[in-house]
Amino acid sequence: MDFTHFFMTWIDLRLLALVGAGTFAGIYIGAIPGLSVTMAVSILISFTFGWEMYDALALMIGIYMGGVYGGSRTAILLNIPGAPSAIATALDGYPLAKKGLAGEAIGLSTTMSALGGLIGIAVLGFAAPAVSEFAIRFQPRDYMLLAILGILLVGSLSGESLIKGVFAGALGLTIGCVGLDPLTAQERFTFGYIELWGGISFVAVMIGLFGVSEALMQLKHINTPALKQKITRVIPSWKSVLKFLPLSVQTSLIGVIIGALPGTGGDIAALMSYDHAKRVTKNPEVPFGQGARAGLVAPETANNAAVGGAFIPMLTLGIPGDSVTAIIIGAMFIHGLNPGPMLMIERPEMFWFILGALVLATVFMLIFGLTGIRIFVKVVELPRAMLFPLILLLSIIGAFAVNNALTDVYWMLGFGVLGYFMKLYGYQLGPVILGVILSRLIDDNWRRAIISEREDLGRLFHGIFTSPLSLVLFMAVVAIFFTSTPLWPMLKNKLRKAAAKKDA
């Protein structure tokens, strides 16, 4: 029976230990802004070269699951997301920690990450072929619409000033364009420097904007003693889990779908879920951005659900769902497997093995996540004079490690200083990073879509209106655009006045 492989990692002590060790390491790798899961997994390929396939996979899956979750730690405690998929977590997680509720916030995010992870795995287990057929049918125009939907999140990430948010978003889009155009190899914003051909690393921008600028900002309060954190109620009550259950199921499904789409991953999923939570949560206990728990639940469920999602096209079609699964595919080749559409037919036990290891990693994540909180929270209570230089150093190494290039370090520092001034003058940084993430998705797919229609806008719209998927996405774009800009209240007012006139 192939299904018995599901329990392989649960019974075999060595595999059990490997998944556990991987998850544990993953949590810390994810938490440190300079270390990424992608990097860890790619190093593991040469590291585990002589190992059995199952051993190597067990370790990689543990790291993957733990790493996606670990990014939330530093986001909540320091307002520095450890990984791109934790950017949305910081928005409401950090305000909670500022109120002394870091323990509760981490407890909630851990539980919800596990829940999201399990939902993602369940979809992988029961509906993988259907979801992958759906995902692969996404045409360039659908990706474009999805990315536009994403960029409209600027509306909910802008804070006090929408116009500053739009500026920040446009800046992000521009940063994303830098380098050799991936489609035509034309130089864009490179000013003749070969170092800029590869573009500005998105991770370097993130570390600068969120790591360095946050550290600089907090330097102002270096003398105020760190807030003592109350470590009560680490494990959330049933009541609060139940309360967030409907929301977390919705955001998990967003996470799985976005995770399953080749080319989009946990970072976009988390941001979109955050926006979704903001729209559907009618009465949050405090406004979003000030420590609303729903704002913590949504991105955390979504980014872990995206893990299961990313495995869907990988296991059914051999197409990576994100950068980590791309490396795992490479590792499977090296270990003599042939990931592709035939894998499920030729080696069905691999599917069950991965599924079992993912569930186990989620369990470990829950255990390690809930037990280590006391020690972890101490990080915020460390002397600032020790913590800040270390954060700055880690930021530098992290930026360097992305592509082993000093150029990324310079960019990181530049964006750190720019981020400081932007924060100071009331610009939110979320839209910048959103723009960088989505820039190529919009640009490439817009051009693909229009080139496919021989540069004929009429044919493009005909395509959008005749495909149900495109049409739904298009309607969503229109609806969100109107509700997040001042146009909607204006229109509503006019309608009301018109109605009043009629009545009169």
Add this chain to the structure above:
Amino acid sequence: MKLKLFGAVSAAALVIAGAAFAEYPEKEIQGIIQWGAGGSTDAVMRAVTPHAEEVLGGKVVMQNMTGGVGAIAAKFTMTQKADGYTLLMGAENPMLYKVMGLGNFDYNSDFEPVALLARGVPILVARPDAPYNTFKELVDYMAANPEEVKFGSTGPGGLPSVVTAMLDAEVDISATFVPYDGDGPALTALQGGAIDVMPAVLGAALEAIKAERIKVIALVDSTPNEALPGIPPITEDFPGYGKYLPWGPFFGVFVKAGTPDDVVAKLSAAYLEGAQATDFVELLHNRAYLPINLSGAEAKDYMAKWQSVTSWLVYDAGIAKKSPEDFDIPRP
């Protein structure tokens, strides 16, 4: 035992060189992989290097350095000392930099080949429900429906552009070219029906072909391939392509020119022997890459011929920025 690799022991394990001191290699060697983690270059290099390490008796620390169509990694290697402690693990791209205007260097003029390991076989694939099954039928279809077929491409100088240029040199290719940023995303788009036809390297498409999610239109090679039973080489119907073939993207390990001969020889021996390891041979076989296993002058001749064929193809197709004549690259 394997668990011991964690923690402090791993630190020690990684630095144990095990080689005799004061003889190459007396310290860690840096291996710069020109393409990203998870790609074909990455997989080939990470698979062969552990075997080469055994022969060499040293440690090669590999890292990916992407960007600039591989130029960033090549330039970095050129700034390091020519002492054999920095290896460039790359693909064919630098041989086109000169004509594509991406840099004034290539493997033959600025590097010393350690080992050319393998080459890929180009093919033309289509979505399974496309109304043509052979290259001949495709040519007829395009003649009847100009610009209707959507061809996947990956930017000037990439494999699809070269293959398209080669095909276009003998027949009339009238299609709409939809650009993708790599053959992976383009093959995904092909399976999703966003494009109709795509020039690809056999290894990347093999699994999808086996599962009949895409079909092979042409094998762009001069000999049949055992991974594609029943598919004749393109030269059978169109002998005119014989003058360009065999052609394909290749992978190799290089050091900066000027590296001492005995160091290059030692590295070459290590990589060529490592490439004989059973699991590496099997990996190449599974991904349908053909072993080349050349070093020294033979490797240079191989690359010179490749450069001459490809440079003139892209130049004649109008996608090159400079003429191969400017660099004394002879017409084949």
Add this chain to the structure above:
Amino acid sequence: MHDPNRRLPGERIFSVLMVAVSLFLFYTATQISGLSGLAEPGSFPMFATGMMVITSTIITFKTLRLPHSDVHGWKSVFPGLVILTIILMGFYALALQPVGFLPTSFVFLTIANWVMARGNPLRAALTSALSLVLVYVVFRLVFSVLMPEGIVPEREILAYIGSILNGGVK
């Protein structure tokens, strides 16, 4: 916290600077592939930078109309410590390549720690050395991130330690 109804010191200069940067980037974008076609490599950059120009101009006009903030002085906006840290990081970045990761980081950590804690320099050096060892083990040894070596022959030292661990120098 930023008060949207008051203008901070430097906010005017920053807004004007953003307009200038946006204009420059927009100009650069128009040079990529000209103004022809919807699907050119320059189309999207022109759209993005165009948005920057429009929004930054509106922001500047809004900012100019705001009353000056009376609560904040220059000093509270840019405390000496922030300026010092930025300068320190600038030097760090410049020295990293020629001098190497280990010495530069040690000096950086020590000075930063010392300045921020206003404490004992010796203690600062000790904490820095300790954190640096930790960082080095994790990044260099476990994750193989090869930071610039500079003046310290790291790989030779590591090979030497390796050969000792492996049974003495042969």
